[in-house]
Amino acid sequence: MIDPVLVTGGTGKTGRRVAARLAAAGIDARVGTRSPQEPQHRRFDWGDLSCADAFNGCTAAWLVAPTDRADHLAVMQPMLEQAMARGVRRFVLLSSSLFGPQSPLMGEVHAWLAGHAEDWAILRPSWFMQNFTEGAHGDTIRNEGAIYSATGSGRVAFIDADDIAAAAVAALTAGKAMNADVILTGPKALSYDNIAALVSERAGRTIRHVAMEPEALSARLNALGIPPEYVDALVQLDLVIRGGAEDRTTAGVMDMTGRPPRSFRAFVTANKDMLG
Structure with a gap:
């Protein structure tokens, strides 16, 4: 069982839906947010390494890049290294249908995870x-x-953000590592x-x-x-x-969740x- 899970961007469009679906499945979902207000919240800011403690005890993480800057890998890599050092082994990144591993922004994080994490998945949804x-x-x-x-x-x-969240939970709870990216539409x-x-x-x-x-x-x-x-x-x-x-359309949602988008x-x- 992948449990607990840190959901970064945990109060955003996808994060709050991922956290809710994990909780409904009986999985300990810890919500990473800059402004924690609930017991399950953990203070989290990609640019503040003191927030790496939010990963303590977690075995998996849903990764949402910061929306207030464009140097995603530069700010995320140190935190991801801290997460690995704390025992997180599964990483699922929210990227975009437009960004492959050779692209800027989330694409650079995609490439880094593929080269450094043992257990990873990249979800690349179209527009919400x-x-x-x-x-x-x-x-x-x-x-x-x-x-x-x-x-x-x-x-x-x-694509509906609820379908993205369903695919995210499928990736986070899969029986084996995906080590792949999936375009969701x-x-x-x-x-x-x-x-x-x-x-x-x-x-x-x-x-x-x-x-x-x-x-x-x-x-x-x-x-x-x-x-x-x-x-x-x-x-x-x-x-x-x-x-x-x-x-374009893909079968990504169906393949990951067993139901159509x-x-x-x-x-x-x-x-x-x-x-x-």
Whole structure:
């Protein structure tokens, strides 16, 4: 049995779902967070090595890279080495469908784990369905009846964070080491026009997809006070979608959990109260 498990990013979109699923399975899930408030919480900050004590007694960890910096390997490697020294043997990393082991950001962590950990798995989900309820698109849907993007007609097989969490728990509790990466997607690739139509149907009002050119989207995001380097990254990601890099589906969720991933239609039906 892999127990206990430290869930880093334990109060975030995936972390809180992973922790809940582990607890429901009777596994001791310790929630790593910068602001511990509950008995199961452990203070955790990738940039503070004094937080390595959060790994004490744990045999596995769910790894979510810090979201406030881009030098992921530089800040995560010292902590991962501390985790290994404390007896953690299984590491499951949340990465992205866009980042393989030769890529920057989480890709560098992926490559390091593959070369240094005896028991590892990398989950590479596509874009989250929750972006339209809990994220920035959710805000503009509720407040402006619009979704803004520079994705054009590019399509994405959006995935429910609950399906990511189910795959994470499967990886964390597997009988043997996976030592592999898995791309996770929803069941169907959709354009943002498709998304707007489905959200409109469930919200009971018209939601527009405002298709923007990169310069216009940059101007909009800059006006919102988003840091320029982050604006550039967001626009580039939209252009990656426009170019077709995310227009794919995989059997990853089915292979890991034994059930198909949730459809976007089912997701918005279950979450229509969050659409305003």
